[in-house]
Amino acid sequence: MTDRRGVAAARRVVVKVGSSSLTAGDGTLDVAALQALVRVLAERRVAGTEVVLVTSGAISAGMAPLGLTARPRDLATAQATASVGQGLLVARYTEAFAQHGLRVGQVLLTAEDTIRRGHYRNAQRALDRLLALGVVPVVNENDTVATDEIRFGDNDRLAALVSHLVRADAMVLLTDVDALYDGPPSSGASRISEVAGPQDLEGVVVTGRGSAVGTGGMVTKLASVAIATGSGIPVVLTSARNAAAALAGDPVDGGPVGTFFAATGRRVPTRMLWLAHAARTAGRLVLDDGAVRAVVERRTSLLPAGVTAVHGTFEAGDPVELAAADGRVVARGLVSYASDELPPLLGRSTRELRAELGDGYDREVVHADDLVLVPARG
Numbered sequence: 001m002t003d004r005r006g007v008a009a010a011r012r013v014v015v016k017v018g019s020s021s022l023t024a025g026d027g028t029l030d031v032a033a034l035q036a037l038v039r040v041l042a043e044r045r046v047a048g049t050e051v052v053l054v055t056s057g058a059i060s061a062g063m064a065p066l067g068l069t070a071r072p073r074d075l076a077t078a079q080a081t082a083s084v085g086q087g088l089l090v091a092r093y094t095e096a097f098a099q100h101g102l103r104v105g106q107v108l109l110t111a112e113d114t115i116r117r118g119h120y121r122n123a124q125r126a127l128d129r130l131l132a133l134g135v136v137p138v139v140n141e142n143d144t145v146a147t148d149e150i151r152f153g154d155n156d157r158l159a160a161l162v163s164h165l166v167r168a169d170a171m172v173l174l175t176d177v178d179a180l181y182d183g184p185p186s187s188g189a190s191r192i193s194e195v196a197g198p199q200d201l202e203g204v205v206v207t208g209r210g211s212a213v214g215t216g217g218m219v220t221k222l223a224s225v226a227i228a229t230g231s232g233i234p235v236v237l238t239s240a241r242n243a244a245a246a247l248a249g250d251p252v253d254g255g256p257v258g259t260f261f262a263a264t265g266r267r268v269p270t271r272m273l274w275l276a277h278a279a280r281t282a283g284r285l286v287l288d289d290g291a292v293r294a295v296v297e298r299r300t301s302l303l304p305a306g307v308t309a310v311h312g313t314f315e316a317g318d319p320v321e322l323a324a325a326d327g328r329v330v331a332r333g334l335v336s337y338a339s340d341e342l343p344p345l346l347g348r349s350t351r352e353l354r355a356e357l358g359d360g361y362d363r364e365v366v367h368a369d370d371l372v373l374v375p376a377r378g
């Protein structure tokens with residue numbers, strides 16, 4: 001179904017609630033808001049829909065116990081605050097869902113868990129089993145171990161990848177505005193009710209500045225929407241206050257709830273989605289013309305012979321950009337060598353490398369399965 005009824009009919013739904021909806025005026029966790037949300041989700045769960053909750057709020061919950069009056073901005077303090085707050089946050093959800101006879105299971109994920117094959121299969125299995133057991137998975141980014149290089153920071157894109165991972169029928173993004181507007185809401189902008197595809201977003205002004213406590217603003221929400229809809233999952237974006245209407249497809253004040261984003265594409269592997277939309281690359285490989293053609297036109301793997309230069313510091317498995325000699329980025333991929341291993345291999349054939357260095361050194365620099373093309377900008 002291509003409208004809000006599809007969301008209402010979803011058998012498995014991922015609901016993401018942002019910091020802005022769970023934080024009281026003084027920056028700490030708003031327990032009443034959390035309980036109100038749980039009431040809505042529990043009702044839906046009891047009615048038979050499988051619900052996965054992606055929730056922010058660990059940092060907000062950790063502030064009061066640590067005596068912090070401002071949200072920490074440096075990574076180490078944010079990690080420590082999230083570590084203290086996450087336990088408290090899940091305790092609150094456990095209590096609130098228990099009042100409706102439901103159990104929750106905490107799932108903390110890093111960006112890596114959604115891309116490395118072994119990790120995401122593992123996460124997928126655990127989430128599937130939790131759902132089969134009737135549990136409500138409560139997901140957050142594993143802030144304590146996430147590093148600046150490879151982290152989401154916001155939970156919007158994490159929610160889209162989780163939606164993909166659990167094969168959700170729909171995703172609901174709950175924030176502090178009732179819908180997407182064609183410009184920052186404070187500027188008297190107009191509400192957008194439906195988005196059929198990227199063309200409907202032309203001219204829409206979104207900012208990356210969120211509320212005082214949120215991360216990423218509308219920019220990361222639209223990135224999340226692009227990931228979800230691009231892989232076949234429709235999205236409703238609205239305020240946490242409208243959660244019940246969003247899940248039921250009911251009108252609010254006589255009009256359709258929030259903004260509905262129709263699905264535009266079909267399912268693709270999760271790590272491809274992450275590479276295309278979310279990954280922050282750790283370095284850059286410069287390709288000669290032949291390698292650019294091979295990768296872009298023939299979709300082959302990138303071999304050491306086609307690489308002319310390496311920029312940045314990365315480990316094997318990290319996301320990197322693949323650029324032409326003129327600097328144009330043509331693809332992104334997961335590299336199979338660390339940056340310090342590569343320089344002696346560049347420009348050399350795999351046969352030569354195998355003869356000199358042994359088996360293992362004849363592998364691709366980026367395997368074709370780990371590559372996504374970056375569309376040329378007109």
Ligand SMILES: Nc1ncnc2c1ncn2[C@@H]1O[C@H](COP(=O)(O)OP(=O)(O)O)[C@@H](O)[C@H]1O
Nearest residue numbers: 018019020175181183207210211214215217218
């Ligand atoms: N075009 C837009 N339409 C709606 N909201 C927007 C737009 N551009 C920026 N925003 C801002 O995005 C904010 C929501 O993002 P954020 O604070 O990160 O929320 P959350 O914590 O729920 O993830 C809103 O408060 C709103 O001011």
Ligand SMILES: N[C@@H](CCC(=O)OP(=O)(O)O)C(=O)O
Nearest residue numbers: 018019056057058059155215
């Ligand atoms: N993961 C962190 C914060 C993430 C965050 O603020 O994201 P968002 O709610 O999407 O703006 C937490 O639980 O506090």
